[in-house]
Amino acid sequence: MMQDINKTQFFSVQQEQEEVSVKDVIRDVYHALAEKGYNPVNQMVGYIMSGDPSFITSHNNARSRIMKVERDELVEEVLKTYIDNHSWE
Template sequence: MENLNNTQYFTVQKEPELQVRDVLEIVFRALSEKGYNPVNQIVGYIMSGDPTYITSHNNARSLIMKVERDELVEEVLRAYIKNNSWE
């Protein structure tokens, strides 16, 4: 029998944290693979907050729900400005 005077330790491995851009890429690909227009679907999700705009394929829906919608808008705007050399 184990000694009840000692404390057992249990550690859980944390999942690697995805960046917002990684989540957007995964969601974009999942929507494309399922035949949806990814831009329309992501805009629908951002505007409404309704997760059913995002497919559950490749866990895309649960991934996008882990990111705040304003963070999604910030990432898209950041990429747009960077790609248009406004900085």
């Protein structure tokens, strides 16, 4: 079957529809790091500060999951949760 070379072909890339919950990512990465015997807080701080994904284990897809979230979103969620759970009045 010959295609008409004078016509433009269309190609469509499916956008990822999964809405990533930052809270879920933090929780899941924390558990994956703990399961592998790492200190989750130290490892996540290392990742947030450096951007180096090697601080995060690939166990349970933790590395690929955390890389779907911007590092500033991770900091924002942690700070927001901390403030929501502490009263200074």
